[in-house]
Amino acid sequence: MKPVKRVAAIHDLAGFGRASLTVIIPILSTMGVQVCPVPTAVLSTHTGGFKDYSFVDLTDSMENYTEHWYKLGLEFDCIYSGFLGSVRQIDIVSKFIDDFGNEDNLTVVDPVMGDNGKLYSTMSNEMIKNMKRLIKKADIITPNYTEAAFLLGKEYKTDIKESEMKQWLTELADMGPKKVIITSVPDSRNKKKTNVIAYDKENEKYWKVSCLYIPAHFPGTGDAFTSVIVGSLLQGDSLPIAMDRGVQFITACIRASYGFGYPEREGVLLERVLQNLNMPVMVSSYEILE
Numbered sequence: 001m002k003p004v005k006r007v008a009a010i011h012d013l014a015g016f017g018r019a020s021l022t023v024i025i026p027i028l029s030t031m032g033v034q035v036c037p038v039p040t041a042v043l044s045t046h047t048g049g050f051k052d053y054s055f056v057d058l059t060d061s062m063e064n065y066t067e068h069w070y071k072l073g074l075e076f077d078c079i080y081s082g083f084l085g086s087v088r089q090i091d092i093v094s095k096f097i098d099d100f101g102n103e104d105n106l107t108v109v110d111p112v113m114g115d116n117g118k119l120y121s122t123m124s125n126e127m128i129k130n131m132k133r134l135i136k137k138a139d140i141i142t143p144n145y146t147e148a149a150f151l152l153g154k155e156y157k158t159d160i161k162e163s164e165m166k167q168w169l170t171e172l173a174d175m176g177p178k179k180v181i182i183t184s185v186p187d188s189r190n191k192k193k194t195n196v197i198a199y200d201k202e203n204e205k206y207w208k209v210s211c212l213y214i215p216a217h218f219p220g221t222g223d224a225f226t227s228v229i230v231g232s233l234l235q236g237d238s239l240p241i242a243m244d245r246g247v248q249f250i251t252a253c254i255r256a257s258y259g260f261g262y263p264e265r266e267g268v269l270l271e272r273v274l275q276n277l278n279m280p281v282m283v284s285s286y287e288i289l290e
């Protein structure tokens with residue numbers, strides 16, 4: 001038995017604003033998981049709400065960096081990738097999965113590409129095409145609703161039936177991953193709610209966790225959510241319990257910040273709620289999608 005599980009986290013480092021690695025490392029460390037970052041870029045801040053940030057692309061250093069790990073014979077319980085800035089970075093992650101992925105570890109790809117029906121400015125059709133190639137190699141993917149629509153080439157609409165969402169989940173799983181989790185799915189019956197839905201191909205089960213939508217957009221919540229999913233699954237939780245923990249934790253993070261009127265671009269007040277991750281799950285609210 002290993003004393004702690006180990007994750008290779010392939011993400012950018014943004015110095016200010018609580019996103020990507022500055023969120024992923026504290027969450028997974030608090031959950032008792034060792035994080036080994038593969039930095040894809042270094043920014044002075046994240047890009048959501050700050051102007052004139054500095055940006056250093058680290059693509060050129062990623063191959064030597066990961067080759068050293070390969071020579072050291074390092075092993076990981078999970079490979080977890082997020083925002084990728086170019087087709088070449090997608091290729092590097094793909095090779096990393098070939099080199100370090102195996103039957104026993106978990107590969108989680110968060111196909112960060114857009115939000116609210118739109119692609120981020122750095123994304124293109126070429127990137128979508130290559131992201132589709134990358135998700136083939138993943139065990140689990142965690143697109144938001146916008147990213148799921150782009151991966152499937154479907155229309156983004158705010159009114160979508162549950163039966164249609166199940167179809168989306170199945171089609172995404174047909175593209176390769178064993179488990180598909182879609183975040184920020186609008187609730188057609190209750191506009192005040194937001195849903196996370198998932199499909200577990202091996203058990204042929206569909207799950208849903210709902211929560212109240214808090215009218216604020218804090219960057220970094222997607223990274224925080226997927227980190228809790230990764231930590232929870234590595235601790236041995238089931239998929240719906242991991243989803244429950246992710247949703248409950250993000251809600252606590254947003255409520256902690258929202259109550260202070262905290263500036264959204266600075267991210268959620270993670271430091272005030274991190275310890276929640278060590279509390280047992282008292283109430284679980286997941287539902288089975290029939």
Ligand SMILES: Nc1ncnc2c1ncn2[C@@H]1O[C@H](COP(=O)(O)OP(=O)(O)O)[C@@H](O)[C@H]1O
Nearest residue numbers: 144183184196212213214216221222225247250
């Ligand atoms: N304003 C919000 N109110 C309630 N829950 C939220 C809010 N923002 C994010 N979440 C929770 O965090 C999850 C992941 O956030 P999301 O915004 O979908 O990530 P991404 O950054 O990948 O788009 C959502 O499915 C939801 O459960």
Ligand SMILES: Cc1ncc(COP(=O)(O)O)c(C=O)c1O
Nearest residue numbers: 019046047048219220221222223
């Ligand atoms: C460079 C960078 N990485 C990560 C993130 C976090 O993205 P998310 O809100 O999807 O967690 C952002 C958000 O603005 C970003 O600019």
